[in-house]
Amino acid sequence: MAVEYQPRxxxxxxxxxxxxxxxxxxxxxxxYPPNIRIIRVPCSGRVDPLLVMKSFEQGADGVLVSGCHPxxxxxxxxxxxxxxxxALLRSLLDFLGIEKERLRVEWVSAxxxxxxxxxxxxxTEELQRLGPRSEVSP
Amino acid sequence: xxxxxKRIGVYIxxxxxxxxxxxxxxxxxxxxxxxxxxxxxxxxxxxCSDPGQELIRQDIKELGLNRVVVASCSxxxxxxxxxxxxxxxxxxxxxxQMANIREHASWVTEDKGEATEKAKALISAxxxxxxxxxxxxxxxxxxxxxxxxVGGGIAGIQAALEIADSGSRVYLVEREPSIGGHMIQLDKxxxxxxxxxxxxxxxxxxxxxHPNIELIAYSxxxxxxxxVGNFKVKIRRKARYVDEEKCTGCGICQExxxxxxxxxxxxxxxxxxxxxxxxxxxxxxxPVIDRENCVYFKKGxxxxxxxxxxxxxxxxxxxxxxxxxxxxxxxVATGYDVMDPSPIxxxxxxxxxxxxxxxxxxxxxxxxxxxxxxxxxxxGSTPESIAIIHCVGSRDENYHEYCSRVCCMYALKFSHLxxxxxxxxxxxxxxxxxxxxxxxxxxxxxxxxxxxxxVRGKVSQVTDQVIEEEEKGKLILVVEDTLLGxxxxxPVDMVILCTAIEARSDAEQVARLFSLSLSADxxxxxxxxxxxxxxxxxDGIYVVGCCQGSKDIPDTVAQASAAAARVLAVISKGKIExxxxxxxxxxxxxxxxxxxxxxxxxxxxxxDEEKKVSRINEALCKGCGVCAAAxxxxxxxxxxxxxxxxxxxxxxxLV
Numbered sequence: 054m055a056v057e058y059q060p061r062x063x064x065x066x067x068x069x070x071x072x073x074x075x076x077x078x079x080x081x082x083x084x085y086p087p088n089i090r091i092i093r094v095p096c097s098g099r100v101d102p103l104l105v106m107k108s109f110e111q112g113a114d115g116v117l118v119s120g121c122h123p124x125x126x127x128x129x130x131x132x133x134x135x136x137x138x139x140a141l142l143r144s145l146l147d148f149l150g151i152e153k154e155r156l157r158v159e160w161v162s163a164x165x166x167x168x169x170x171x172x173x174x175x176x177t178e179e180l181q182r183l184g185p186r187s188e189v190s191p
Numbered sequence: 192x193x194x195x196x197k198r199i200g201v202y203i204x205x206x207x208x209x210x211x212x213x214x215x216x217x218x219x220x221x222x223x224x225x226x227x228x229x230x231x232x233x234x235x236x237x238x239c240s241d242p243g244q245e246l247i248r249q250d251i252k253e254l255g256l257n258r259v260v261v262a263s264c265s266x267x268x269x270x271x272x273x274x275x276x277x278x279x280x281x282x283x284x285x286x287x288q289m290a291n292i293r294e295h296a297s298w299v300t301e302d303k304g305e306a307t308e309k310a311k312a313l314i315s316a317x318x319x320x321x322x323x324x325x326x327x328x329x330x331x332x333x334x335x336x337x338x339x340x341v342g343g344g345i346a347g348i349q350a351a352l353e354i355a356d357s358g359s360r361v362y363l364v365e366r367e368p369s370i371g372g373h374m375i376q377l378d379k380x381x382x383x384x385x386x387x388x389x390x391x392x393x394x395x396x397x398x399x400x401h402p403n404i405e406l407i408a409y410s411x412x413x414x415x416x417x418x419v420g421n422f423k424v425k426i427r428r429k430a431r432y433v434d435e436e437k438c439t440g441c442g443i444c445q446e447x448x449x450x451x452x453x454x455x456x457x458x459x460x461x462x463x464x465x466x467x468x469x470x471x472x473x474x475x476x477x478p479v480i481d482r483e484n485c486v487y488f489k490k491g492x493x494x495x496x497x498x499x500x501x502x503x504x505x506x507x508x509x510x511x512x513x514x515x516x517x518x519x520x521x522x523v524a525t526g527y528d529v530m531d532p533s534p535i536x537x538x539x540x541x542x543x544x545x546x547x548x549x550x551x552x553x554x555x556x557x558x559x560x561x562x563x564x565x566x567x568x569x570x571g572s573t574p575e576s577i578a579i580i581h582c583v584g585s586r587d588e589n590y591h592e593y594c595s596r597v598c599c600m601y602a603l604k605f606s607h608l609x610x611x612x613x614x615x616x617x618x619x620x621x622x623x624x625x626x627x628x629x630x631x632x633x634x635x636x637x638x639x640x641x642x643x644x645x646v647r648g649k650v651s652q653v654t655d656q657v658i659e660e661e662e663k664g665k666l667i668l669v670v671e672d673t674l675l676g677x678x679x680x681x682p683v684d685m686v687i688l689c690t691a692i693e694a695r696s697d698a699e700q701v702a703r704l705f706s707l708s709l710s711a712d713x714x715x716x717x718x719x720x721x722x723x724x725x726x727x728x729x730d731g732i733y734v735v736g737c738c739q740g741s742k743d744i745p746d747t748v749a750q751a752s753a754a755a756a757r758v759l760a761v762i763s764k765g766k767i768e769x770x771x772x773x774x775x776x777x778x779x780x781x782x783x784x785x786x787x788x789x790x791x792x793x794x795x796x797x798x799d800e801e802k803k804v805s806r807i808n809e810a811l812c813k814g815c816g817v818c819a820a821a822x823x824x825x826x827x828x829x830x831x832x833x834x835x836x837x838x839x840x841x842x843x844x845l846v
Contacts, residue, residue: 063844068267069728070708076265079294087305090312090844091295093266095772095832098790099816107838111845127706127728128815129792138820163708163728164716170299 060114060180062089062173065100067132070121070162077166085170086177089117096120097158098131102142105156115155115180117172122160132160152183197228197322200256201314202247204238204263206293211236213297213306219262222311226318230254238263244276251280258282258324260317262290262310268719283326285771285831290317316843323836327771332810334420335519336762337362341412341705342524344372345744346736346751348394350522353755355403359762362516363398364426365408369473370395372526373737376456376550378557378564379608380744381600382634388559392472399474408475413513415704418813419731420519420767430509432480433466437504440476442468444496444505452484454561457554458529460547461561466496466505470559480505519767520731520758523705523715524751525698527737530584530591530691538583538688539653543666544569546653546686549601556608566612566685574684576616577609578668580650584691586622591691593712596741598689599625603634605687606643617643618681620650620670628743646681648673653686692741705732714740725754733757772831773812774819778804780826787818787827 066072072093078085094100097120108116118139120132136158143153157176161169201223205211216234223232231250235243238261250256259282261273266289274284292310300306336359340347343365351361363370374380375395377387398404407426414425433444445464454463456470463469466480480488480496487493487507497505529550532540540546545568547555558564568574579602584590599621606617624645626635639645652669658680665682672679694713695701702709706729708716715734718726725733733754736747761767776787776796783803788796795811796818798804807818807827816829825834 061845063841072265073267073708073728076267076291076294079265079298082298084299084301087296087300087302087309090309090316091291092316092837092840092844094816094837095829096815096817099820099829099832101820101834103834104837104841107841108845111841113841113845124703125708128813128817131792131815131817134790134817134821164710 058181058185059088060177060185061112062115062117062176062180063108063113064089064091064117064119065094065097065104066091067097067120067127068093068095069127070125070160071097071119071169073163074161074165074169077164078169079166081166083166083170085173088177089173096126096128096131097135098126098128100135102138105139105142109151109155109186114186115157115176117157117159117176119159119161119172122162125162150187154179154183155186197258198230198254198256199228199258199260199318199321200247200250200254201226201229201232201260201262201318202238202243203232203234203292203314204243204261205234205236206263207236210263210293210297213300213303214292214310215303215307218307219310219314223262223314223318226315228322229318230256239269239272244272247273247276248280251277251282256282258286258288258321260288260290260314260321262292262314262317264293265291265295284329285327286321286324288317288321288324290314312844312846315846316840319839319843320836323833323839324831327830329768329771330809331766331768332420334761334765334767335422335517336360337516337518338520338522338758338762339364339412339422339424339516339518340522340524342372342526342736342738343367343370343398343406343408344524344526344736345374345391346524346526346747347372347522348391348398349748349751350524350735350755351398351404352394352401353752354758355401357759359403359759361404362424362426362518363404363406364410364412365406366411367469368409368431368477368479369469369475370398370406370408371470371474373529373550374744375470375472376458376557377553378560379604381604382628382630384604384607388472395472395474406475407514409479412704415521418769420761422518422521422731424516424518424521426514426516428512428514430511431477432482432505432507432509433478434504434506434509435475435477437502438477439502439504441501443499443501445478447495447499449493449495450484450486452481457561458548458551460551460554520733520761521705522733522735522751522754522758523701523707523738524734524736525695525701525738527692527741528695530693532583532688532690535583535590537652538580538650538686539666540688543653543655543686545574545666545684546688548688548690549598549605550690552605552687556605556612564612566609566615568684573613574615576618576683577685577687578618578620578681578683579605579687579689580668581619581621581689582649583688584693591693591712593741594625595689595692596625597692597743600628600631600634600743602687602689603638606638607641610641610643615684618668618683619643619645620668621645621647622649628745646670646672646679692737695738698738705729707732707734710740712740714738725750725757731761769810770814772829773809773814774807774816774827774829776805776807777826777828778802780824781805782824782826784823786821786823790817790821792817
């Protein structure tokens, strides 16, 4: 049997909600696909499109940016800036030859361990469906 | 060794078997040893323990480490611990990095190979990142010694008195016209049966007269800004239409007001006047005009209260006023809502006269309540049988999954009070008896000897549909007695519903106001469920009492005192460190486009008109990094989260 294709994901999680949400998934011993690598940032608003592109350049198959729910940002409005910024970046990804589904922007609160688990699972499935990334011409 | 040489030590924690059970520690440790600039990599059973910490201290001294990585649990758990260890040994706290191989690896991955690979990737990221980390200067600012307490129930009262008694100033903001919260509505308190008002009113009057407490009742917090040690709070004082300075609290206005409406305090069991204090022992003892129901406000005539007020305190022209206070810490003690059982249609609340909630029964049983403490049916007669249904809306997937923790005990208390005052038969319809506190189990035993009938089962229906002759005129409970294994019908005169304690309906807005998180049950989330149950993710903001989760009076008081102690610790220290991981702008790179100024949520960036560059105010910046991500000339650096550092981390996780 062929080994199932295992996509590699980078997750930029805000310190206040989503990182704590991922911790909650751990504390509650919820298992999810092991392919995500989490990077802690102060706020989803800190995530520069450059960091997302760097992740793709380094071979990531998918990138997750996750912050506090709209309205709940620890810094009041950083997640709104992230939302707008990545709506724009997503629309450019196709142009760059990267399916826009490979970038996800989500909201996970500190208590939503279950939601984080579901998110990683569904993202992994979607990336498996998309298959390995096609070569991007420089 | 040169001054610039990076000498990194990596420490891998087994966390007992929490990590070592899934992650191959030896493989990870030798991998860490192979990474660039790593001088030493060691593993230990519990890195956070004394010997674990000592291991790091020794290596810093003996091997001249200038950067430390610990691969263990979440940084939200132990980053402060290890930062302290580093700092004590002369390594700046920002030259420490954690790799979260427990919450993000060993606990969420079943496959040992995968977990080990993930741990390696996270360590490689931490090591690559720390290479670029820089020491940051820690600055301190003075702490404002005043404290804001939001909510004047027993939680807020207790915390206010503890803090005020120590000599610090407290602003106690209460939304209702009087402090006292739910506790002042109760009759007796379990398991000791002391009267709730008797133990609470002295504390209330202490609050009212305490020289260090400014009681701001009938008011709400509108806005809060700032950070631990230095918050600015805007408070709305709602119009009472009574001049607080002039009012003597004589009560003549209430006596003369000709209009009555159902009393919120008596939960609809009794009535109150339109100008009122919720109850006679109200603190402050100043009435409020209920504008919605006041005939003068509705029709333009009456003003009876004004005519009789000898001191001229009635002021129909009064408007909401705003006040600003500055505090160093905030305790949120906003309490709970009693669940409205109407949606549980099968219990007939609102449909049958003699189906009451627990809190309504408290008012009825209270000697100061609307019936003078008489337990009576709607028609005024004395009930011959009463059933108490437990877990109404609690431990029920359709409503609240959690246990409300107080119902078993107050149901037992009700049984005792009913037995004391009437000859009625009492039935307890319970799922499990949860009598976990000090003296609680003993109280349960005492009640089993008082002739109370216990039926183990969840009531499926309360109905007036008669089958047998003896059920006529009664409310019939249909319940499966799980100990008998059969469905039984219990005819009674009165039904008391032990309704769930639930989060306040506006908990979400309040959470937003104070930058709190909500847990899945809707209550405010504490910083750590076990080790930090009063602090929150926002420094300087604490949660106490039922706003954090259902709890009884002793637990609430203990939590309130704990929060007070935490606040006093901050006050007595007198100063607080401010986050050094903030943004800085490089004026040589800044193009003066002002993008950052528009984005900054704290208005921390100003524009230097002379040099045409942005400047970031260190005291106002919170380090969110939004400006750094948006700056088109890369002129802004988010300290400790620099692009270089995060890029290195990306390379590390994707090795």
